Amino acid sequence: MRIDLIGGGAVGLLYGSRLALGGAQVRMLTRGREQAGLLAREGIRLTGRADAAEGAPAAVAEVEALSLADAAAAEAAAGGRAGRWHVLAVKQTAIGPELLELLAALLRPGDGLLCLQNGIGHLERLAKALPEVRLYAGVTSEGALRAGAREVVHTGEGELHYGPAPGSAAAGLAEDALLGGWRQALRQAGIAAFLSNDVEDRICRKLLLNAVINPLTALLDLPNGRLPEHPQGGRLMKALHAESLAILVRSGFAATGEEWERLLDVCRRTAANTSSMLADVRAGRPTEIDSINGELARLAARHGMPAPLNEAAAALVHALE
Ligand SMILES: NC(=O)C1=CN([C@@H]2O[C@H](COP(=O)(O)OP(=O)(O)OC[C@H]3O[C@@H](n4cnc5c(N)ncnc54)[C@H](OP(=O)(O)O)[C@@H]3O)[C@@H](O)[C@H]2O)C=CC1
Ligand SMILES: CC(C)(CO)C(=O)C(=O)O
Structure with missing residues (x-):
């Protein structure tokens, strides 16, 4: 299953690297082309993992990478495809008209979008801009620190709790291939994650x-x-x-x-x-x-x-x- 990680900051690099190391096909969608080029060439360097042995070398996760703007432009020209899973890992302050427009070009009806932001208010903005996308809200207690354009430190072991965003196209849906594929990617990566209908x-x-x-x-x-x-x-x-x-x-x-x-x-x-x-x-x-x-x-x-x-x-x- 291919997973798009939108945002190459601390949280995006942490989830992107862990999912890729677990075997998922990860595509990092960054703001700038320079970071995307670096990630595609050299991968994500992950340190600080609780399950790594003392003195073990950093894990390097191979990922695909593009700038979000390039990926959105390519998507508009692409033919039919199956539902895809995306994770939004930008700060709340980035969720403005420009980003919403790029997301509207990138995502198709029925795609899943998991939002990992702290705070509130973003889900309403996203639901309005992407009415046919299955929106999921996530709360993560993982600690992550970006140490460079391709380097992330896992500073604290945590959990992901997520579920359909209230009132979104995801609410009330039974598990299907898209959600099942995402859950399997989490399991294979060893990420502690819990799906609930009471994420509020x-x-x-x-x-x-x-x-x-x-x-x-x-x-x-x-x-x-x-x-x-x-x-x-x-x-x-x-x-x-x-x-x-x-x-x-x-x-x-x-x-x-x-x-x-x-x-x-x-x-x-x-x-x-x-x-x-x-x-x-x-x-x-x-x-x-x-x-x-x-x-x-x-x-x-x-x-x-x-x-x-x-x-x-x-x-x-x-x-x-
Ligand atoms: N860090 C943590 O441990 C935790 C963070 N969170 C929450 O997760 C969210 C993300 O936090 P964090 O990863 O720390 O933030 P960072 O600032 O480290 O990363 C945000 C990333 O979003 C990118 N970005 C901004 N605009 C765009 C755009 N238009 N297209 C693509 N990428 C874009 C930034 O790119 P650029 O670098 O080019 O500006 C940056 O790489 C926040 O809401 C935070 O509160 C929640 C729990 C833990
Ligand atoms: C829980 C806390 C306060 C941990 O630092 C946090 O989420 C943050 O810094 O944004």
Whole structure:
């Protein structure tokens, strides 16, 4: 089965290399032609795998590669073909009119598109632009760091939870050859993955973690593990968590009462991590704040609830960009 990985960043290179090493035919679709040429010639270099022996050489995964624009142009001229599986591994900030147009040219009705973004709001935009595509939402807890145009470090073993995006053409479909082929590729690659019909709950839980850890670590310039013990950081964490949880509960999220403990646990387990938002701020890149705290503030407004902390977090992080 051929799988298109859209985006040659940390997550795209991690999943692309693992799937290819497991035997899948992987095609990396990158933004630039230069990276595509490099990947096609030299493959993806994967290090940090938990299952690799100490001192083992890096694994090199052979992949096909093209720029997304070239692949989209070629697709328009191609004849009939069977349904194809795609994984979208770009940041939320990249999902704008230009990318949506390229995806509309690349994907055909009945194709599958699994979206791995943190935050919310993208699935609605994608469903509107690609109404006949089977959209799946994924939440991954794998840790990945891009160390070069063809190099990725697997920084933390995690799991993928995914399922049909609510209201998309994928909802309610029985397993068929396309989904079966994808599940087999995951199994062969040894990727822990779980398909569920309740992926919204996972998305909300991840959103709650990102809404607290990401802006506060970015604003205070702290690794995740230092946040709870920081005098102001710890207090802000509690307040931002309470406000964000209340917004999600008003929107239908079923809280279990263990959310605060889970937040502290993630800070402990990722203690040495630079959060993705802090990494973006340090590198001078746009952050995903609009799709995290910005979306929570918009959700609150729809329910007539105040969200002063989410609004402030979004404004302050924007000021750092
Ligand atoms: N890193 C991690 O451990 C985790 C990340 N996530 C989420 O996964 C998503 C991706 O994150 P991550 O991989 O870290 O991000 P990166 O910034 O490392 O990678 C994003 C990639 O998307 C590419 N891109 C941007 N625009 C386009 C385009 N038009 N066509 C093709 N490619 C494009 C970028 O290309 P270029 O380099 O040329 O700009 C870049 O290579 C985010 O939403 C993040 O929150 C979720 C869990 C863990
Ligand atoms: C869970 C957390 C905060 C881990 O760093 C993350 O997802 C991120 O950095 O975006």
